[in-house]
Amino acid sequence: METPYSIKKGEQSRLLHVIDISDPANPLRVYTHQFTSSDGIPRDVAVCKNEVAVAVTSPIRDVYEGHVYFFQLFAPGDTELKSDGKVPVGPFPDMLTFNPQCSQLWVANEGRPGKDIANKFMDPVGSVTVIERETTGNPTERFITFGDFENRFDLRMPSRYVAQNVWPLAGNPTFQQDAEPEYITFDSKNAYVAFQKNNAIATIPLRTLTATMTPIPAKEWNNLKIDPSDRDGGIHLREYPFRSLRQPDTIKTLTIGSRSFLVTADEGRTTSYTSSLHGFNWNDYSLADVLARGSKYDDLSIKNDSFISDLRLDNKAGRMTVSKVDGLNLFTQKYDQAYHFGGRGFSIWDTRNFNLIYDTGDEIEKEISTSNPNGPKIGALDVITDNGNTYIVAGSETVGTVFLYSVNTTSGAPVPTFEAAIRLGRTDFVWQELYDMDEAGDAGISAVG
Ligand SMILES: [Ca+2]
Ligand SMILES: [Ca+2]
Secondary structure, eight states: OOOOEEEOOOSSSOEEEEEEOSSTTSOEEEEEEEOOTTTOOEEEEEEETTEEEEEEOOSSOTTSEEEEEEEEOOOTTOSSOOEEEEEEEEESEEEEEEOTTSSEEEEEEOOOOEEOTTSOEEOOOOEEEEEEOOSSSOOEEEEEEOGGGTTOTTSOOGGGGSOTTTSOSSSOOOHHHHOOOOEEEEOSSEEEEEETTTTEEEEEETTTOOOEEEEOOOEEOTTOOBOOOSSSSSOOOBOOOOEEEOOOSOEEEEEETTEEEEEEEEOOOOOEEOHHHHSSOEESEEEHHHHHHTTOBOHHHHOOHHHHHHTTOTTTTTTSEEESSTTEETTTTEESSOEEEOOSEEEEEETTTOOEEEEOTTHHHHHSOOOOTTTTOEEEEEEEEETTEEEEEEEETTTOOEEEEEEEOTTSSOEEEEEEEEOOSOOSSOHHHHHHTTOSSOSOOOOOO
């Protein structure tokens, strides 16, 4: 049976549903567990063998330590979820997963910034908790933090650019405060952790738990098309020499023989601080036309006058959400490159050296152009093997569509081929109209599997 648990991500509802999906066409809710306000808010659930683990934020404020609650697997005839105890983890645990042997539970503690109980800004350290489940005795916990990377200026850190007169703390933010572990996956030797905001992947050997950090290369959009404008009267694919930050959300390993590859759902992610949540306003993005009209793009570096003039125009490239920190030359205070957020697809990396093996390019953009300034936002992904065949399933956050790729593995490296785009709901209007009519099927897909 598939994982029969779901969390209602209504944030404040604090519900964990147990759903019987033995008949996939007729899912049946068989039990609902209500977390209380003194438990915190559930963010993710994982199931392995007879154990259910739920990551829960701090009941006080998000910036304080969260917990993992363990339950026994719900069995037919049960009238409640039987508790197996709880353990503290880092602040804002937003994702958790068992290792393939079910012996360890890995928790991604995002450490999102927020306000403490005195309403002062606080940016907790991002961390990964490894919980060892013993069959007898208490669980042991190890915390992995990322303080070894403070001098790695190749790792993306938006808060480095917050002006000192705006930043509310004395002293500069550290990398480990800015580092936000987002998603964890495994091969036989390593765990891999996606740092979406920081546009990097950590490789953590299971034997040593000592992380190394690899920045993810930018995606080049030369020779690829994009629909950059929602003010050009429809779907118009255009070619511009943008770069983009892949910033994966979900990552999954794909194994072929003894080699492993990492498939990354290159969703993209902007960073914002707002006065209500953080006590000050700052963000790392802008509309392209604002930067272009301010003559912030360095035409000596970009050397493409028509691109720079189109960045000023709403019906051309001016409506794109672009980065205010990436590509910024600190000497000229101008941008040497125009970066947008997300790869608008997925990509595949060799885990030995992080060479790029494959990228969907503009294939998904062409399938479901929406003129959305953030593109299809592919954030959900899974690698599925069935009868010796390998598939990649990717889900869009913006248009509720699932993309199915078959993967040819005969060369020893994965070669994906687009097979189908699947969306529930009506297809007789454009997506935004269907969304407005509530006839678009799934509005946004945050997880597949
Ligand atoms: Ca943090
Ligand atoms: Ca358009």
